[in-house]
Amino acid sequence: MSIRDSAKLFGPAWIALLADADAASILGGLSTGEEYGYKLIWFVMLLSLPIFIIQEASGRLGAIAGKGIGELIREHYSTRISILSIFPIFLVDFFTYLSEYAGIAIGCYLIGVNPLFGLIVFFILHVLVVLTKNYEITEKYLVVISVILLLSALIMVGPKLSFTGQDVFYFSTSKNFLFFIAVNVGAVVTPPCMLVYQSSATAIKYSKIGIDNSKKTSWIGIETLLGAIITELIIVLSEMIGTSIGNIDPIDPAQLLYNLGSVHYIFGITLISAGFLTLIVVSLSSAWGLLE
Template structure:
């Protein structure tokens, strides 16, 4: 595998992994740091394992099936109804995910001193411009710098905070609140849009790269592993950066979080946090919209540009309007959205099961199908995600 091949193949896995650090994840990381300090670092690092296992299978499927997204593959191998079951359920969850991302952009803007009625329309238009780009490779040119800025912002945030001495990093409690938090993190480690995005983006990009399937699969796996580790390290950085901040500080209240960050990390810290939060929310917003639209339209067999824009607008505008109308009630809006998003672990199991069936299909995957051992590991991981979701809900 040459450096030139790596450069041409790089992108889909990295971007989707960075999008996993969305606004909801950032806010969760802040709350974890406030409440538990360094005590959840072990969990965040372990979560890179199931994240890698599921997304590696999605990337492998895309690497083998050049030019075909997940919705199209499911429709061709099984039926349109099954493809719609997997994609439309994701579409419903993404509507509420959009709300959280727009709230993240609004709060990040407020930290920087920019009101929501300016930031939200600007990023809505910017979002529309990016997804209106018809070639995936051109879309990536916008997404890669945003993903890098996201990573740099939160790592710098943690560096400004510095190491807090005396923090326990090996911690577990049988208490109901702690086990609930562990289960919720396991259940939410994979979102439905991530699976659809990685398969489709990998397929669309790799079809234009003249490399062997073996090389494509190998790089997709490596990039997925790197992305999984880095995304969880960013979550560790967020948790470390907010350690020592009082649990009473509301991360959705820009005045409270700005003041708290200034006290522990210096006067520039709030601005860096605001930039990181905006990048996290905006990157996730784009990846969610692409994954959702690709999956749904591929399942319907109507993956045209006009339908793509129409589908995006039908999801995005309601979320934008809600965020603009409830600028003084972000806590209630986010809590409502997160409550409805709690069904995500149950929905993500649908494409996970279908991915598992597809990657072991030798007629589809040829010599690159999973063997028994890898399939066993894969199904155990899917079961863990489902159990985590069930425990979090009950």
């Protein structure tokens, strides 16, 4: 596949996967790093595989059928089942909104912005982006935000990127260890909204591009795998930061500000970009799921 074709198709899978590295997941990674250092990196990166498998199937549905998951459920089963399937998504989305706005508030505090003012600003931006009613334009915004998220995470951990003397593989059957395993699974396991987003966004975008289906499905696999690996890498980077902050409450912004040192600005930007990206993706997936 040519670079030009890849550029035309790029977007839906990357955005869906990067939105999985949300503010809650980053704070969860920070807490894991506090407790276990680098010892769970192997497990976090291993989670790329199930995420890839599930999301790739969602993208294929959108590319080949030209329809989102909600519409396909309605057509192949019934309207009742499609309605029932959307209720859990709305429930998950509600709590996702709460966690992402909490992450944005913490991020604002870390960069020196009043959290209440920051929440108002990002709520307005959230509404404005969603109300563009043009996926192509919205996608451009989301790609920019996802790049900011990735770059800020890399810059944040750059000076600390060292595996010297670190144990990167560990396993235990202790309750505490299994709890943190569950935390990481819960943080990155693909929520329904990401499946809806990738299938619907792919259907909308790919239907306007005159490229063979074989090339489309091939690219979906590549982009989804890349997104899955990068998503887990961002969580790993947050765990690396967690190793250096001591035993603190990761959701206490004052403690974070004091213990993060010089990287608190970058960590704040990471939280804000992660939270905002997920808010937009969740909003679009909810709207598509309901309309379909």
